Amino acid sequence: MEIMLKKIYHYLLSVLFYWFYGRPSRKLIIIGVTGTKGKSTTCRFIASVLQAGGHKVGLLSTVEFQIGDKRWLNLRKMTMLGRGEIHKMLQQMVEAGCKYAVVETSSEGILQYRHLGLNYDIAVFTNLGTEHSERHGGFKNLKRDKGKLFASLTQTSPKIINDQKIPKIIVANVDDANSEYYLNFSADKKIKYSTLGPADVVGQNIKSDLSGTNFTVDNKNFHLNLVGEFNVPNALAAIAVGRTQNISEDQIIAGLASIKVLEGHMEFIEEGQPYKIIVDYAHEPLSFTALFNSLNTTRAKNCKLIAIIGSDGGGRDIGKREKMGEIAGKLCDIVIVTDVNCFDEDPSLIAEMLAKGVRSAGKKDGQDLFVEIDRRAAITMACNMAKVGDVIVITAKGTEPCIIQAHGKRIPWDDRNIAREILRQGSL
Secondary structure (H helix, E strand, O other): OHHHHHHHHHHHHHHHHHHHOOOHHHHOEEEEEEOOOOHHHHHHHHHHHHHHOOOOEEEEOOOEEEEOOEEEEOOOOOOOOOOOHHHHHHHHHHHOOOOEEEEEOOHHHHHOOOOOOOOOOEEEEOOOOOOOHHHHOOHHHHHHHHHHHHHHHHOOOOOEEOOEEOOOEEEEEOOOOOHHHHHOOOOOEEEEEEOOOOOOEEOEEEEEEOOEEEEEEOOEEEEEOOOOOOHHHHHHHHHHHHHHOOOOHHHHHHHHHOOOOEOOEOEEEOOOOOOEEEEOOOOOHHHHHHHHHHHHHHOOOOOOEEEEEOOOOOOOOOOHHHHHHHHHHHHOOEEEEOOOOOOOOOHHHHHHHHHHHHHHOOOOEOOOEEEOOOHHHHHHHHHHHOOOOOEEEEOOOOOOOEEEOHHHOEEEOOHHHHHHHHHHOOOO
């Protein structure tokens, strides 16, 4: 009964604010991006491609917000804002003259009906892992709930904007086996992208090093100022969306190349140290595998990869912890397990679940596996260990502005600033 009442509450709030703010989503082309990893990056790529095509764009993602020319970090620790804030921001986008709104759409947001009234026109599927499946009552339910974004495409009447009918479009990564499910929903047009082929948009000749990533699509060269082959599928999604909106190929190329850094996503911290420090939001098995594999292909030979890992508490996806530890243990030379946001769980117990997975991969305590609950101390430890050319990667938080402990206590935090402080203080 309590769960049902909460659902009714969230549903009614969404309906109320949709009408209160004048149904702003009917005046914008809404692009929803969903999946397990790469959503925020894909959103930024899409927004940049549309901007390169000469359009004003709004953006709502885990990492940042944008309304036209104004951009700022999302410090709310929420992917999809609640209590009418999404509709309020969409209305501000309308007032600012935006044509498009790119909305990162999370499974949690869908559970709480925050997607209601967004009137999506384009639905993008990146990939699907098991993260948050416990919250949905299993992977099958998680997959089904994400499908509500795609089902919503044809549940409302088509929009007419500037006397033009806006088509409903599905864009999906067919390298993920779950894409077939989402492509089965109704739409006016369906676009497939892949790094393996065949598909409508195929990325080939992929090469990545510490200066960026290059690839081709239809024999045209694309460059990303971002490290990691895993960024290419996200770029392919943006290319697919851009093409459906009649953005020229040269504009798409320029839009992708214009992105210099994605805050908290493979973000390099430079303070003159003789090794690399990277902050990345990776916090589940799929993103761990992509991140560590990418760093192993780009780092110099005989240099070590040192990973700082952790997992949220609060009963969040307990089942993924040991697997994450195992992946880090297999793909990294040294693993340091620390706290992320323990909430009301014992951080030592969370760390032990991760450490168990690291040990299963052959790592030994005190040699190449260390548990340090204090996150600042863990980062300092990694810096003290690193030699010339080594790579330290600090995972799980990205741009998150705080550490949440028992009873909701929040400690101001930013992995990037903490790393810089440690380097500047010479704690090496």
